[in-house]
Every structure is written in structure tokens, then in C-alpha cells.
Amino acid sequence: MLNQTLSGLVDLDRGDAALLTRQLYEQLRSAIADGRLRQGFRLPSSRVLAGQLDVSRNTVSAAIDQLGAEGYLDIARGRRPSIAAGLVPPPVADPAKAQAGATARQRLSGWARRIGRSNWPFQHEGAPRPFAPGLADGRAFPHDIWGRCLRRAARNARPRGGSACNRPALQQALARYLVEHRSVRTEPRQIIVTPSAQAAIELIARVTLEVGDVAWLESPGYGGARVALEAAGAHVTGVPLDRSGLDLAGRKDRPRLIFVTPSHQYPTGKLMPIDRRLELLRFSKSTGAVLIEDDYDSEFHYDGRPVASLQGLDGAGRVFYVGTFSKVMLADIRVGYAVVPESLIETFELAQRHTGQLVSATLQDALSEFMDDGAYAAHIRRMTRLYRARRDRLAQALTAETRGAFAIDLPAGGMQLLARCRQDDRLLCARLAEAGVTARPLSNHYIGKATERGLFLGFAAWTDQEIDNGANLIGRVVA
Ligand SMILES: Cc1ncc(COP(=O)(O)O)c(C=O)c1O
Structure with a gap:
């Protein structure tokens, strides 16, 4: 017969003989943790408890030793194990609710409230089907070549320590591509590799904005940017578009940051002509506003010559250039990047490290090989x-x-x-x-x-x- 206090607390399923120790340990642990067994209560000796439960003494001793090691039981030679002192079970306001597993309402931070308030319509579109926007054709992707790059990178992976954020080989491959095809002005070390363009926008917002700053966004514009800017505490103002894009005429307010998609305005697809680009840069210079240029799918250009990046027109480090591999390669590749001003490299590396916005070194190495051996350019041409x-x-x-x-x-x-x-x-x-x-x-x-x-x-x-x-x-x- 089981000790009166323990009956109702311990009930072993003998059909699961291999796990008797585990069952005993878990049942005693939960009774101690929620206060059903309280400080000072002494268990029977392992020999007696084994007899009462009709299990071997080893089964009981192993469970008790584990509870002793974890601090639930005080175990001393020659004495019966007792519930450890100082284990105060968490208060339960409404036992019925606690039983039903209801979770306590948490107090949310301002950041979480701002994310929750953001009214970007993240539709739940379900499995991709025509004509879901923003998706690359995964069926036309050179999976075999990419698989080879991944395998080689995985084989050559070496422990590198936690501070390696941005792999130089990928920075160099990207810098070559961006300088040649997008006329971006950058040294390889200015490229910050992030898990997505969204992550890059979010980092730039955190680094440049104070709560209450005004940020301008094209309207209609990219909702993902709106969420990132609002989460950083910005007051986001929608700026209407005219035929050339963001219409600056007659604006009196002074933003701290302006987000634009000059290559293919999102969602209208319009190209911002050179005169408007220059006007935007002059405006940024005279007001001190920084610019985010989101060049999310500029790799695909069909008619006429692609227009060079806005960042490349700026010699003063006022434009943050953002790109992503999720359009040009595959949506779930989860790699994006930002080209940041030289003077902010260290700040961004710290921001990356302390927010964990890092991309696997193996993935970065595979990507740089994919770019270096020409597969990237060939894929862009085919697509x-x-x-x-x-x-x-x-x-x-x-x-x-x-x-x-x-x-x-x-x-x-x-x-x-x-x-x-x-x-x-x-x-x-x-x-x-x-x-x-x-x-x-x-x-x-x-x-x-x-x-x-x-x-x-x-x-x-x-x-x-x-x-x-x-x-x-x-x-x-x-x-
Ligand atoms: C305009 C624009 N910028 C950025 C992104 C995000 O890219 P990523 O998936 O790398 O965050 C998207 C994705 O749809 C987009 O449409």
C-alpha cells in the first residue's frame, strides 16, 4: 500500500515498464513544483517506497537521485529524502483556469504594441498559386548547381567564433555585382548580410530612428517597410506619387528618413527618372534626411536599359541600399543585404550581432560560390x-x-x-x-x-x- 500522502500523486503505468523511473521522477517532480508535496515532507526510504510501488529499488533510487541532483529533494546519508527548503510554488489566482492551461495576459512592450497595431494587410493567402506576387519560379531554379555549392560549403565549414557576421567572399562577390550592374558605390566591407531585406530595413530603422521621428513612405508603397519603420517608433507619413514617383512638391514637413523603391516602384512598377532622383538627393542633403533605396527585384529588367541605383548617385553616404536574394533566387533562401555608409560599418556589425540578425556562414559561402562560378548571372539571364x-x-x-x-x-x-x-x-x-x-x-x-x-x-x-x-x-x- 502506498503511503497516504503519495497515493493520488504517484500512479505508475506498468505497461510502460522501461520508463518506470522516468514516470516516478516526473510525477514526484510535478507534485513538488506545484506545492502538492511541501517542504519538510519525507519520502519513505527507497527500499520501502520500492515495496509500496512494487518496483525495483534501482528504479526508485534512480528517480530520487535525479530529484536530489536537481534540487527538489534534500538527500543525506542515513536519512529519508525530504522535500528541499525554499521551494515556493507559483501563486495560482484561479485554480480552475490554471488547470485548464489558460495563459496569463502579458504586459506588452511599446514595440510589440506597435507591431500589433500595424495595419499592413498580411493576407493569409495559403499555398502559393497564380498570381501571388513576389514569387520567383522555384521550378526553373538550378537546384543541382545550388546543391553542389551548399554541399561544398558544408564540407569546408570550420568553427569561426560568434563574431563572424559577414563573410568576405560573399561581400566581394556582391560588391562586384552591385558595382557592375547597379552602379552602387561600395567597398565589400560596407555590405551587411542579413536574413532578408526586411531584416536589413529593420536594422537601418533601428540604427537611424528615434521614437517620434517622421519617416516618409511612398503611398501606395511597401507595407513591410511601414511595419519596420513604425516598430522603430517612427511616425510614418504616406507621400503620394506623381508620374515620376515620390512627389516632393510643396511639402513642408521634414522627415528623418525616406523609404523609396526607385527601380520598380512597389506596387506600381514605375521607374523613378533621373531628374526626380537628383531632386530627392538634393532634398535629402538640405533636410538631413537619410534614404533607404529598396532595390528588391531590380535584377530583372525587360525594356530599355536599367537605370543605375540612387545610391550610386550619392557621394555623401546618405543612401542605404537594400537588396535580397529571395526574388532573384528562391523565396525561402532567407538572405538579404544592406550597403551601409563606411562610417557606420562597426555600428551595423554590433547591431547585427546583438540582435542576432546573422546569416549562416555556410549559406554565405555557398552563395559566394554560386555567384563566383557564373551560375548567378546565368540564372538572371535565363529568368x-x-x-x-x-x-x-x-x-x-x-x-x-x-x-x-x-x-x-x-x-x-x-x-x-x-x-x-x-x-x-x-x-x-x-x-x-x-x-x-x-x-x-x-x-x-x-x-x-x-x-x-x-x-x-x-x-x-x-x-x-x-x-x-x-x-x-x-x-x-x-x-
Ligand atoms: C518591395 C519589397 N521589398 C522587400 C521585400 C522583402 O524581401 P525579403 O523576403 O528578403 O524580406 C519584398 C518582398 O515581397 C518586397 O516586395
């Missing part, structure tokens, strides 16, 4: 041809299937297009979702009142057949 054809196909199919319901802006590059319409685009997207097509409403991208409506459609990841079927479904829904 540029493929995506250009898909852009044209979607525009044509949509025009044919919807008979003038949309005004389509053919973007000069990138991975998505905007089809403007007059109807309620949120409602239309909801109806399309039911019909099996993903589209994002243009109105969700405004800060404040939307002035135009339309569907934001990704074309890069979908085959001709998928594009035709999707356009046909859109045609039926708008008919």
Missing part, C-alpha cells in the same frame, strides 16, 4: 527571358479575357504588374480568392485613403498554362 515572356502573356491574356475591365501597366522590370480597375478591388480580390486566384488589392497599399484601385498580380512563378487558366478565371469573375 529575365522567361519572366519577360510571362509578363507579356499575362497582360495579353488578361486583356483578352476581361475585355477592357483593366488598364494594365506593363512594368519595365520586376515580377508583378498592376491592373487598374474602377471596382472595389478588395471585394474583387475576395471573390477571386474563392474562385482560386490570388491577387492583392492596390487599395491595401495606401497609407490613408486609396486614390486608385486595381489588382496587383505576380507573373514570374507561373507557367503559360497557369497564366492562361488564371486569366480565364479572372475574366469569369469580372464578367
